[in-house]
Amino acid sequence: MKQVAELAGVHVSTVSRALNPATESMVVPEAVARVVKAAKTLGYRLDPVAASLRTGRSKLVGILVPDIATNVFTPILAGATERLSTQGYSVIVAYVGSDAKAQLDLAGGLIARRVDGLILATVVRDDPLAAFCIAEGLPTVLVNRAEKDVRLSAVVSDDMLGMQLAVDHLVELGHRKIGHLAGPSQHSTGFLRRRGFTQATASHGLPAAQTPFEIAETYTREAGADTTRRLLHAHPEITAIVAANDLLALGAYDVLREEGLECPRDISIVGHNDMPLVDMVQPPLTTIRISHKEMGRQAADLLQQAIETLDSPARNVVLPAKLIVRNSTAPPRKSILKRFTAPARSQQIASKARS
């Protein structure tokens, strides 16, 4: 920088000001031009490390992503990274497990690196890390999963709506006994989708006894399979399953295959997320589409705002969910209908008419 100053015939402080868009206006344009030219001929670039040391800012943001279930989080990461990089930010990613202490350490390390903000894709409904970020006064945005209380801005999908769409679809096809594979209830997705399922079935007048659920430990295919077994064992009469997540739905596929049942002939299945390739499984999965990439982008925007305008209020952005109908859903089998649901059915229709 000293060399540039010399070549341009000005003081280093002038160089600094000329090269920083925010302070450029303090320098007479002709001098700016000289500085820029000198910088170019010397191949000079500002040193972000030195700037960071002095200013406390870094143009870096951290993203914490769960180390499992990369299917869902990759597009979020890609969307956020894409958007942030156009704004001059670089992104440090950390894949983390669910250990709260480890998460706090990691966040501490990122803060030491002077990150300007954090995007958390990891939070549970009452998250110590979120509390920590608030205490530190670090701009932070949650993505995909939110907390119970709105303390930080978050970008999430409309989980309740998604379940409503799924249930509407099944009811329209004639299903009256619908099971739910719920996600872990410490995650907002698991919790809210379960609540959405309950509300949606209730809105159609289906009693709780006809709409059982079982909770999966994790969002994995294996957990989906285990949970499906429990659900079907306890409630063999159900004709459809709404899963909180595509992987859980695929776990259900595995169990149906084991048991010699056929989807959608014997049981209809609806997933959630519309992750890549679920249109190619057999049968192609009916599911709720979420734009994870868009989620990442919006989280990036929100974070940028939070960074650049101090004390911006916490905002909750809820993205719409959309039903994608494929071939894993169909009307329930006649025989089953007759056997289990025919009496109940007219009742449902009546109650629906009332509402």
Next chain:
Amino acid sequence: MKQVAELAGVHVSTVSRALNPATESMVVPEAVARVVKAAKTLGYRLDPVAASLRTGRSKLVGILVPDIATNVFTPILAGATERLSTQGYSVIVAYVGSDAKAQLDLAGGLIARRVDGLILATVVRDDPLAAFCIAEGLPTVLVNRAEKDVRLSAVVSDDMLGMQLAVDHLVELGHRKIGHLAGPSQHSTGFLRRRGFTQATASHGLPAAQTPFEIAETYTREAGADTTRRLLHAHPEITAIVAANDLLALGAYDVLREEGLECPRDISIVGHNDMPLVDMVQPPLTTIRISHKEMGRQAADLLQQAIETLDSPARNVVLPAKLIVRNSTAPPRKSILKRFTAPARSQQIASKARS
């Protein structure tokens, strides 16, 4: 740091040395203990930014990942990140397109941030960015894709072996007319897998006329479909297809479905990568398994070595590939066998016996 020095009753330089594992031995153990204790009571942590400014090192590494085909690169990223973070490194990811100038700019930015090294998952067979990194003297390792010449360490899958396994499998099933959906030939994967295909078919004595290939523009399902159409149109007699990539194979599935052909009855298909969920498509895809996560880990190890021991020689790590047989491959239809390959077959067996 000054406060810690005061509390411990030593000079800041002693604190610095006591807290740095590399220089800790210069300080008498008793003093180290005092310093550590003082640091703890003050809740003090070294400032990586200041250290970075002074030393030129940063404990940061950059990873450049193509902005498409995240399916393959996510586990690489996860593996590398996991391994590097246990070594105290943080990872800056950048998703980049194929524009060489943009890539160079990005790399320049990372260098300005003082990254200690770079992992490139983006290189083509003769890559300007790789040349740039060499010129800069920046420790760099390539992953998944390598260059034509070994100038930098690389961790790749055994592409040639993979194709040999795929072809062996098909020949064993009785196929003699096998097509290849090749990947872009500027990528080592596309190039080497095509060569592997050619060598493997030749090793079974299959003439080139019976083993046509078409090159896909990109590794996408759509390109796979287009390329399959071209291949089948020009060579309707083939009974099996080896794809350079699972997505290309799935594109082939799409075309077969369009054309009313059935896999594997009419045409067998082998993929490459064994990406998530290809065991659930219909029919479950026979493919070549690559451990992408392990690739990421090994790349991380190599990079760490390159960083810590200056001028370590370029090493090429080739990970084994493995055939995973599922249901997309079967013996060719009798009728087709008789019509096209029966005469050729005895010849093949004879030539195989000779070799």
Next chain:
DNA sequence: AACTTTCATACAATCGATTGCAGAGTATAT
């Protein structure tokens, strides 16, 4: 006892920018 060697610590320069403050120079008002 004098001298060398060794070891631990202290001193101070340095990495490269940013920024509050002061001062020089110019334009405007009275």
Next chain:
DNA sequence: ATATACTCTGCAATCGATTGTATGAAAGTT
């Protein structure tokens, strides 16, 4: 013509650690 305001640039302290060199004390040698 003088005072006032205003614009631009220079000065120098600062961010927080690292590290080559100097210093002093302790240990070892003859």
